[in-house]
Amino acid sequence: MTRTMTAFRLTDWGRAPELTTMPVPTPGPTDVLLKVGGAGACRSDVHLMHRDTGPWPAGFVLGHENAGWVAEIGSAVRSFAPGDAVAVMGSWGCGDCARCRQGIDPYCDHPQNAPAPGGGGGLGLDGGMAEYMLVRDADRHLVALPGGLDPVQAAPLSDAALTPYHAVRRSLPKLADDDATVTVIGVGGLGSFAVQALEAMTKATVIAIDPRETSRTEAATDGAEYCFAPGPDTSSDIRDLTGGRGVDVVLDFVGSADTHALAAAIVRPLGDLTILGAGSGTTAVGFGILPYEVSVQTSYWGSRDELADVIDLAASGVLRTRVTTYPLAAAAQAYQDLAEGRVLGRAVVVPDADSPSALT
Numbered sequence: 001m002t003r004t005m006t007a008f009r010l011t012d013w014g015r016a017p018e019l020t021t022m023p024v025p026t027p028g029p030t031d032v033l034l035k036v037g038g039a040g041a042c043r044s045d046v047h048l049m050h051r052d053t054g055p056w057p058a059g060f061v062l063g064h065e066n067a068g069w070v071a072e073i074g075s076a077v078r079s080f081a082p083g084d085a086v087a088v089m090g091s092w093g094c095g096d097c098a099r100c101r102q103g104i105d106p107y108c109d110h111p112q113n114a115p116a117p118g119g120g121g122g123l124g125l126d127g128g129m130a131e132y133m134l135v136r137d138a139d140r141h142l143v144a145l146p147g148g149l150d151p152v153q154a155a156p157l158s159d160a161a162l163t164p165y166h167a168v169r170r171s172l173p174k175l176a177d178d179d180a181t182v183t184v185i186g187v188g189g190l191g192s193f194a195v196q197a198l199e200a201m202t203k204a205t206v207i208a209i210d211p212r213e214t215s216r217t218e219a220a221t222d223g224a225e226y227c228f229a230p231g232p233d234t235s236s237d238i239r240d241l242t243g244g245r246g247v248d249v250v251l252d253f254v255g256s257a258d259t260h261a262l263a264a265a266i267v268r269p270l271g272d273l274t275i276l277g278a279g280s281g282t283t284a285v286g287f288g289i290l291p292y293e294v295s296v297q298t299s300y301w302g303s304r305d306e307l308a309d310v311i312d313l314a315a316s317g318v319l320r321t322r323v324t325t326y327p328l329a330a331a332a333q334a335y336q337d338l339a340e341g342r343v344l345g346r347a348v349v350v351p352d353a354d355s356p357s358a359l360t
Contacts, residue, residue: 007019007126009022014051017332019328025133027072028074029075031136032071032135034132035070036133037067037150037350038067038150038152040348043278055119056124061127064122064127064158066088067154068085071132087155087158088142088143090120091105092114092119093105094108094111096110097109103304104304105140106300121136128349128351129351140304156323157319160190161314163299164190164251164253165197166302166303172202175204176202181242182204182251184224185209185230185277186209187224187253191251192322194253200313205226206223206226211230226241230259249271252275252277253276254279260282268291269294272297273294273296274297274299275299322344322345325347326347326350
């Protein structure tokens with residue numbers, strides 16, 4: 001008899017995802033069947049839902065922030081066994097290039113050879129908003145969870161924490177001095193993890209920018225010394241805080257035209273301006289446009305080793321995950337709440353509401 005499961009699936013571009021029944025996948029030799037404990041709802045999924053077309057064929061289960069327990073393993077899997085608690089890397093590359101072998105699939109040299117070019121589970125391939133998920137090439141794409149770290153809490157770590165952690169690590173040389181300053185624009189789901197990572201890994205003064213009072217309050221709890229609502233005087237206020245010189249690092253988790261302009265106005269010479277938000281803003285780069293020797297970069301996910309670091313930091317209490325949970329039947333509501341700004345922390349869909357991992 002074919003086993004079936006419930007899943008929240010994007011059946012076609014330009015059409016709302018829906019709950020459906022589909023077969024439980026069968027793992028191949030290098031695969032693992034994951035019993036999903038938690039699947040994070042990410043704003044990038046909201047963007048996918050409203051596209052008329054996309055980078056992959058439609059017809060896949062959403063959810064690219066996933067954690068749970070190994071249910072079945074393929075014959076060639078060596079690093080994991082049934083019952084292991086694990087988190088899933090979100091980006092899956094070709095598996096053969098030097099970068100994939102180093103565990104940095106997001107920067108795969110041959111993405112056209114990946115099972116879903118530029119994507120992974122929940123992005124072109126079936127993800128975690130289902131009772132079970134097939135994890136391909138599992139020895140490379142799974143990271144063990146330490147005892148006591150709940151998969152519901154761990155699910156957002158694979159993107160919402162990994163992405164800012166990777167960006168912070170890139171800029172650590174600019175944040176080594178005691179008088180270094182860093183501005184985090186947008187301290188919601190990802191930005192809150194950035195503030196926590198900066199507090200743990202640097203001695204820099206952290207300045208948080210967000211229009212939401214609740215987010216600014218949480219940022220102050222996480223270690224931000226100054227918190228501002230964006231306004232016409234924000235750039236001059238930050239310049240005043242830094243004695244007129246500007247900040248060493250800007251991490252923009254919004255990416256709108258306004259936040260790009262703010263970032264360009266406050267970064268100092270030799271600083272880093274890192275764009276992580278997927279808004280529609282752009283930054284002009286040219287001689288004399290930005291301060292001298294400012295480095296401008298985008299940032300996308302991180303490596304498998306960095307995910308292991310993030311998980312260790314969470315297990316030790318250095319990184320704290322705030323989650324709002326939803327049963328699988330309410331996955332559409334989770335995304336609606338996310339789109340309308342009603343989610344505190346990260347929205348996590350719990351496929352098995354009776355699981356001992358579910359939060360109440």
